[in-house]
Amino acid sequence: MFTWHKVQITLSETEENKPFETTVAGKRIGILKRGDSIYAFAALCPHASAPMCDGWVDSVGRLVCPLHKYRFDPKNGRNTSGEGYKLFTYPTELRTDGIYVGLLQ
DSSP: OEEEEEOSSOGGGSOBTOOEEEEETTEEEEEEEETTEEEEEESBOTTTOOBGGGSEEOTTSOEEOTTTOOEEOTTTOBBSSSSOOBOOEEOEEEETTEEEEEEEO
């Protein structure tokens, strides 16, 4: 079961394909806007704890860690460059009053 928390930035304030870090209920979370979708993920890389939002989005939409260039699918956290790590992701909802992230209770 999730508890939904409003992100303190609006969809119109987010830059396309530019990950940014925010705090939601005391957790550091990365947010990414791609098209009409919003993705939320752990702010730190599961390999060496590099800040994922210091990385970038590659040409096919994967999050790239700035430290070792590991690549992750923002939809499900799957490591697409073959190292076997998984980036934790959070469910998101776009509501009329903003962006919400679901955290496990």
